[in-house]
Amino acid sequence: MNARQGDSTAHPREHLLRRYARGDVDIAADELWAVESHLEACAPCRARLAPDPVAEAVWTELAPQLALTPQMPRAGRWRGRVNGWVSPAAGPWLAMILLVTAAAVALDRLGVAVGDRVSLVHLVAPVLPVLGVAASWSRALDPAHELTAATPRAGLPLVFRRTAAVLAVVVPGLAAASLVIGAGLTQWLLPCLAFTAGTLALGAFVGITRAAVVLIAAWAVVIVAPTIAFSRTPTALNDAAAPLWAAVLALAVTVIVVRRMAFTRLEANR
Amino acid sequence: MCVTSQRTENRGGRTTVFPVVGSDSKENWMQAIEADSLVVRVGGRRGRTAVNGLDLRLGRGVHGLLGPNGAGKTTLIRTLATVQKPTAGTLSLLGTPLRGTGMRPLRRRLGYLPQHFGFYKRFKVREFVEYLAWLKEMPAAEIPGAVHRALDRVGLADRAEDRMKSLSGGMVRRVGIAQAIVNEPEVLLLDEPTVGLDPAQRLRFRELVAELGRQSCVLISTHLVEDVAAACTDVVLVSEGSLVFQGTPADLAARGTREHVGDSPIERGYSALISSGGAW
Structure with a gap:
């Protein structure tokens, strides 16, 4: 959250954004994270990635799916059932x-x-x-x-x-x-x-x-x-x-x- | 702290997503909390009246609940969390009058951190929050994502697989906040949430509640006047079970004069309103 607030002022550089869009694997983890969290919050920068209707359309479609995607392994189902x-x-x-x-x-x-x-x-x-x-x-x-x-x-x-x-x-x-x-x-x-x-x-x-x-x-x-x-x-x-x-x-x-x-x-x- | 945790989290992945909180349009309430002449007696027949004829209106925003020990803060929060039955008066939450039955749909929209946050020591952090999400009747498919987001917001995503018993006091408190916000509640009731948090964590906590207060009604009970000054849009001051003052932190500060006890204007305002009765 800290980073998210900081990001709203500092837009990622063109070079970094291009590497990100290309899917370069050698971007440092912290840079990668900063770009991503910035893109989430900043529509103009998403527009820099792709012409606006496309970026927004992709985003709208993706957001609900990503929200549902567990980002860590699920707990043991058996345990969950027992606790129920x-x-x-x-x-x-x-x-x-x-x-x-x-x-x-x-x-x-x-x-x-x-x-x-x-x-x-x-x-x-x-x-x-x-x-x-x-x-x-x-x-x-x-x-x-x-x-x-x-x-x-x-x-x-x-x-x-x-x-x-x-x-x-x-x-x-x-x-x-x-x-x-x-x-x-x-x-x-x-x-x-x-x-x-x-x-x-x-x-x-x-x-x-x-x-x-x-x-x-x-x-x-x-x-x-x-x-x-x-x-x-x-x-x-x-x-x-x-x-x-x-x-x-x-x-x-x-x-x-x-x-x-x-x-x-x-x-x-x- | 949050940044490091997320960095570790996202090694190799590219999908960190924070959906906009409360973006769904189920909010059909003007006042999240409406209490009229609320009376709550605790402790059975020989008990005491902890809340005594309280009138309260709270909407969206971060509201600080201040008052001396024994003023009825915890009883009020418990009553608002629907675990304590009002003795008299009326109480509406999110536009729904509380009548003692049919609280289930309403409770899905509440978040509550009790003053004494009890937990199961052998649970992993994630398991514990998942269990609470299940108790809150969240759809099973949404639980893992919601739990992750909640832990991420309190900076504990990297401790998700640790046992509860391995956490420090401040971390336990943050798990308590995570379970309270896991269902993205429209009314969030936090009883002394900053106890055990170190100064840096308290700053992060203030940012978090400010963010939550934009969409929901957050009521924070605290004895730390500085928390209120920094984090709250609105102050509710109770004494002996009744409302003494409601207004902005600036209004409260304006009540104090140089003669009143306190290190800051807001503390002096607090003592002006509370200690008019005498000692502590």
């Missing part, structure tokens, strides 16, 4: 979620279970996606949350993409885990989905970080602690509780849709 779904801040968290799942299975295989044969897998299942969702939206975990919140993609479309990405990691992981330990789907899938949607629904009111903390604490106090203390299977993990979890899920999804505009504001990142 997974929040760039969530990567390490997703890896951690898989590790925790694997650890829960390993402990289960080693015979470590809580109370009346409640597998650790079931106890961690609802918490795992909450971590992923928090990593995708939380002010504390996503450094670029304010930039993201101000963009047109922020809001429900991005919430959907990022949550789907979290579930795409969590659900297959838990499915594999439940196959290994031989547990049914209903025992973990519905609580898992209900907690995911619940975090977003509550987060639309109080912010995702707070919602995640509240829900994880509630799960620990209401379900995990009594299970350990009284060594019994909590009713919430019985098959009979499935309709309840489904109702919670439906309610949460409704709330998310109703409160969707919250995700376009900073308040959802709190």
